Amino acid sequence: MVTALVLEEKGKLSLRDFPLDQSLGPADVRIAIRTVGVCGSDVHYYTHGKIGPFVVKEPMVLGHEAAGVVLETGSDVRNLKVGDRVCMEPGIPDPTSRASKLGIYNVDPAVRFWATPPVHGCLTPEVIHPAAFTYRLPDQVSFADGAMVEPFAIGMQSALRARIQPGDIAVVTGAGPIGMMTALAALAGGCAKVIVADLAQPKLDIIGAYAGIETVNIRQRPAAEVVAEATNGWGADVVFECSGAAPAILGLPALARPGGALVLVGMPVEPVPVDIVGMQAKELRVETVFRYANIYDRAIALIAAGKVDLKPLISATVPFADSIAAFDRAVEARETDVKIQISMPAD
Numbered sequence: 001m002v003t004a005l006v007l008e009e010k011g012k013l014s015l016r017d018f019p020l021d022q023s024l025g026p027a028d029v030r031i032a033i034r035t036v037g038v039c040g041s042d043v044h045y046y047t048h049g050k051i052g053p054f055v056v057k058e059p060m061v062l063g064h065e066a067a068g069v070v071l072e073t074g075s076d077v078r079n080l081k082v083g084d085r086v087c088m089e090p091g092i093p094d095p096t097s098r099a100s101k102l103g104i105y106n107v108d109p110a111v112r113f114w115a116t117p118p119v120h121g122c123l124t125p126e127v128i129h130p131a132a133f134t135y136r137l138p139d140q141v142s143f144a145d146g147a148m149v150e151p152f153a154i155g156m157q158s159a160l161r162a163r164i165q166p167g168d169i170a171v172v173t174g175a176g177p178i179g180m181m182t183a184l185a186a187l188a189g190g191c192a193k194v195i196v197a198d199l200a201q202p203k204l205d206i207i208g209a210y211a212g213i214e215t216v217n218i219r220q221r222p223a224a225e226v227v228a229e230a231t232n233g234w235g236a237d238v239v240f241e242c243s244g245a246a247p248a249i250l251g252l253p254a255l256a257r258p259g260g261a262l263v264l265v266g267m268p269v270e271p272v273p274v275d276i277v278g279m280q281a282k283e284l285r286v287e288t289v290f291r292y293a294n295i296y297d298r299a300i301a302l303i304a305a306g307k308v309d310l311k312p313l314i315s316a317t318v319p320f321a322d323s324i325a326a327f328d329r330a331v332e333a334r335e336t337d338v339k340i341q342i343s344m345p346a347d
């Protein structure tokens with residue numbers, strides 16, 4: 001038995017012994033977990049007991065944004081060795097599936113994703129993971145950075161889907177953690193400027209502190225007005241929707257330039273209206289994003305190169321023993337918090 005942070009049912013967490021399969025297959029590695037980020041999806045399972053079709057029916061271990069140290073390698077593992085510092089991709093596809101063969105394993109219907117019922121997550125001292133989805137961290141990338149690779153990968157996937165060209169001007173609607181990651185990925189991907197729109201000033205202050213990012217508080221001014229001003233009335237080359245909010249989604253065409261791109265990243269809880277004619281009148285290209293595929297190496301390379309610094313987005317680091325308090329703080333959704341991380345004792 002191992003200690004784990006267990007979501008017993010909606011609204012009830014406990015830190016307790018939990019039976020997890022810890023047997024090491026030939027292509028697996030055993031990893032000592034060092035840092036785990038608390039994600040909006042973990043919090044949503046805690047507060048609502050489900051996300052869309054995924055319902056918590058039995059106790060489930062939470063956590064999917066993790067970094068750690070390799071403790072043991074399976075007999076077939078060649079890319080990693082004991083002592084390597086690593087981060088892990090939480091979705092494990094079936095490598096023989098049609099989606100995997102196409103390189104779009106993020107939409108493999110058979111993918112097993114940490115802390116998505118009924119699959120257990122990684123808020124436990126040791127995990128077993130396929131070596132093929134475990135990535136070595138360069139020395140200059142900390143465990144805290146390593147645990148940020150997962151949410152940053154969504155920003156990276158969004159930037160790739162946008163097909164950014166050097167000098168593009170982008171807009172991000174929604175300054176939650178994913179909006180911030182997307183803005184930073186868009187800058188690293190070649191955007192000259194990224195305008196981030198939200199109604200929470202503390203969030204805008206955090207992301208607005210980065211060079212190349214401008215912010216607009218939509219309580220004070222419409223985003224479309226600021227974008228028009230910044231682009232001589234032409235509109236943004238790329239608009240990333242990261243809020244999932246119905247009014248933002250309806251207003252997307254007004255932000256884009258003719259022939260621009262809309263990238264839908266945020267997930268509305270319910271179906272929302274979309275201005276199709278507004279999109280047609282500018283022949284906008286619409287892209288959707290679901291998780292990420294083949295992104296981790298790129299994300300780690302950008303962090304290691306110093307082109308992306310995610311440290312300012314880590315708001316608090318809480319010891320594993322206080323995990324439940326960390327989750328309760330995340331539930332509060334303080335406007336000054338971006339990412340709360342849980343750290344494991346290094347013994």
Ligand SMILES: [Zn+2]
Pocket residue numbers: 039040041064065150151
């Ligand atoms: Zn996450």
